[in-house]
Amino acid sequence: MSEIVVIGGGLAGSEAAWQAAERGCRVTLYEMRPEKMTPAHQSGQLAELVCSNSLGSNLVDRAPGLLKQELRVLGSMVLACADAAAVPAGAALAVDREAFSGCVTERVACHEGITLVREELRSIPEEGIVVVATGPLTSAPMSDSIASLTGSGHLSFYDAMAPIVAADSVDLQIAFRASRYGRGSGGLPLDGEGGDYINCPMSREDYDVFLDKLLGAETIPLRGFEREDAHFFEACLPVEELARRGPMALAFGPLKPVGLRDPRTGRRPFAVVQLRQDNLAATLYNLVGFQTNLKWGEQERVFRLIPGLAHAAFMRYGQMHRNTFLCSPALLKPTLQYSRRDGLLFAGQLTGTEGYIGSVASGLVAGLNAARLARGESPVAFPGTTMIGALCRYVSGAEAQSFQPMKPNFGLLPPLDPPISQKRDRYQAYAVRALADLGRFTEASGVLLHRGQPG
Numbered sequence: 001m002s003e004i005v006v007i008g009g010g011l012a013g014s015e016a017a018w019q020a021a022e023r024g025c026r027v028t029l030y031e032m033r034p035e036k037m038t039p040a041h042q043s044g045q046l047a048e049l050v051c052s053n054s055l056g057s058n059l060v061d062r063a064p065g066l067l068k069q070e071l072r073v074l075g076s077m078v079l080a081c082a083d084a085a086a087v088p089a090g091a092a093l094a095v096d097r098e099a100f101s102g103c104v105t106e107r108v109a110c111h112e113g114i115t116l117v118r119e120e121l122r123s124i125p126e127e128g129i130v131v132v133a134t135g136p137l138t139s140a141p142m143s144d145s146i147a148s149l150t151g152s153g154h155l156s157f158y159d160a161m162a163p164i165v166a167a168d169s170v171d172l173q174i175a176f177r178a179s180r181y182g183r184g185s186g187g188l189p190l191d192g193e194g195g196d197y198i199n200c201p202m203s204r205e206d207y208d209v210f211l212d213k214l215l216g217a218e219t220i221p222l223r224g225f226e227r228e229d230a231h232f233f234e235a236c237l238p239v240e241e242l243a244r245r246g247p248m249a250l251a252f253g254p255l256k257p258v259g260l261r262d263p264r265t266g267r268r269p270f271a272v273v274q275l276r277q278d279n280l281a282a283t284l285y286n287l288v289g290f291q292t293n294l295k296w297g298e299q300e301r302v303f304r305l306i307p308g309l310a311h312a313a314f315m316r317y318g319q320m321h322r323n324t325f326l327c328s329p330a331l332l333k334p335t336l337q338y339s340r341r342d343g344l345l346f347a348g349q350l351t352g353t354e355g356y357i358g359s360v361a362s363g364l365v366a367g368l369n370a371a372r373l374a375r376g377e378s379p380v381a382f383p384g385t386t387m388i389g390a391l392c393r394y395v396s397g398a399e400a401q402s403f404q405p406m407k408p409n410f411g412l413l414p415p416l417d418p419p420i421s422q423k424r425d426r427y428q429a430y431a432v433r434a435l436a437d438l439g440r441f442t443e444a445s446g447v448l449l450h451r452g453q454p455g
């Protein structure tokens with residue numbers, strides 16, 4: 001059996017290495033810390049949590065909770081360590097960060113199938129089965145190596161994410177569907193109603209109130225390494241910074257109303273916030289041009305002043321931080337294999353599966369598939385009705401041009417048939433369907449771990 005190389009011993013790489021080793025493969029895991037630190041990590045432990053100690057909800061009818069349950073079913077080592085290191089946090093899974101990363105480090109370092117090498121790997125090995133999981137703070141030489149493989153246009157270094165809201169939480173009594181100048185996808189004229197965007201019309205008064213609250217809202221302080229980079233803000237100007245450049249900067253910028261008429265008044269609004277479809281199922285919409293560094297609570301408070309968004313459900317908040325990630329839809333398959341080299345897989349935040357638990361999930365998929373390749377078996381893609389499958393399908397299948405990392409959320413799942421209007425019942429039904437489909441899939445594909453599996 002061939003050796004597997006895993007690069008990066010974070011949340012994704014530790015899970016990937018362990019999954020492959022548990023399936024009888026020989027794994028070499030390269031982690032550059034503590035020899036070379038990232039700007040955010042503080043220790044040499046594997047799977048260090050760089051910020052919050054919360055891994056999000058543990059409730060199965062919440063998207064991160066469902067993903068955790070799926071990971072438990074699939075035998076995730078990192079999640080088992082999180083469960084073992086849990087601290088009281090209501091319905092969330094929060095951990096004692098040192099106990100957690102200590103547990104992962106021990107499980108990996110003591111695994112007889114894993115050789116842990118404390119060294120920076122500066123380029124992707126040209127042959128063999130390789131999992132790259134070097135995370136949002138990938139070292140510069142490795143970033144260069146990835147960029148030369150994929151093309152530099154396919155690698156981003158900053159995240160400037162606009163918030164995403166659930167489509168069914170937008171008030172369509174106020175907001176209206178239309179594209180500028182009545183053009184549909186591909187610039188073709190639309191006949192009658194419709195349009196690619198949901199438009200939230202603002203009167204002059206709405207605009208002034210919104211601007212005032214936006215300018216007064218609290219922002220997240222930038223970290224040292226983000227402040228030091230002169231290009232950080234110019235490359236992805238947050239909406240609140242643009243607003244500071246003058247009272248009409250937004251009205252002439254992302255909120256310009258040109259080519260739009262409110263069907264209820266027959267007139268052009270003073271300003272318009274456009275929402276753009278964010279997933280194929282059309283359940284998620286992002287606020288166009290609203291990349292922001294406002295605190296999350298402030299985003300809800302201020303952006304709900306936008307007409308039509310008073311009751312918006314925020315599925316992802318806007319945020320800005322340094323974040324190396326691939327344009328995965330142009331590069332990866334739902335198995336997380338690089339489309340031009342079957343034996344090269346990517347995992348973790350680098351692929352756009354955002355957040356701690358999403359990174360563990362893509363690490364599990366990449367490790368499992370690396371082992372399957374090493375064993376001469378076909379790699380697997382999990383069903384799109386499961387949260388783990390939906391995430392991998394999102395990163396490999398989203399619209400490439402505007403691709404941004406994504407946390408687990410129910411908007412990624414295909415709609416239920418028949419639909420359920422009550423939110424709590426709907427989420428529960430998503431969870432029931434996901435776990436049933438995962439059960440059927442694991443039985444049919446034989447992907448579950450059996451201890452002592454032959455190598």
Ligand SMILES: Cc1cc2nc3c(=O)[nH]c(=O)nc-3n(C[C@H](O)[C@H](O)[C@H](O)COP(=O)(O)OP(=O)(O)OC[C@H]3O[C@@H](n4cnc5c(N)ncnc54)[C@H](O)[C@@H]3O)c2cc1C
Pocket residue numbers: 007008009010011012013030031032033037038040041047048050051052053119120121122133134135136137138139142321322323347348349350354355356357359
């Ligand atoms: C500042 C910051 C704050 C964040 N806060 C949160 C939060 O509160 N909650 C949340 O859910 N997510 C947060 N995230 C996102 C978070 O990084 C990911 O959720 C998660 O850590 C990503 O897992 P990963 O395995 O992809 O990367 P990481 O956990 O970062 O692991 C990557 C590993 O690769 C190593 N490495 C890098 N380059 C090389 C190389 N060339 N050779 C060998 N090793 C290398 C690194 O040292 C690191 O250990 C934050 C990210 C950043 C940057």
